[in-house]
Amino acid sequence: MAVDKPGGYGGPSLTRLVRRHGAYLLVLAIAAAGLVVVASDHFKRGTMLFAGAICVAAVLRAVLPNRAAGWLRVRGRVVDVLMLAALGLTTLIAAIVVPPPS
Secondary structure (H helix, E strand, O other), X not given: OOOOEOOEOOOOOHHHHHHHHHHHHHHHHHHHHHHHHHHOOOHHHHHHXXXXXXXXXXXXXXXXXHHHHHHHOOOOHHHHHHHHHHXXXXXXXXXXXXXXXX
């Protein structure tokens, strides 16, 4: 990753990347935390946290402008929000309904 040079263009700076893709990085951090919780033998809690990350992604995609959505922007806003919300809710339902492994 290049750093901006004082007199010219040196590529994207870390600040610019975080500003542009911060929403995605937040969702990624929540999802990673959910996977860590699952790995520590808390299946239901971790899966609910993972589902929460997907729901957060849906909300962020709905409220952020296209420039700030970064890597959350895949298709049109409506399609992205509907697909993320459906995936998040079905994952949450599965986390509630499916019994944890014994």
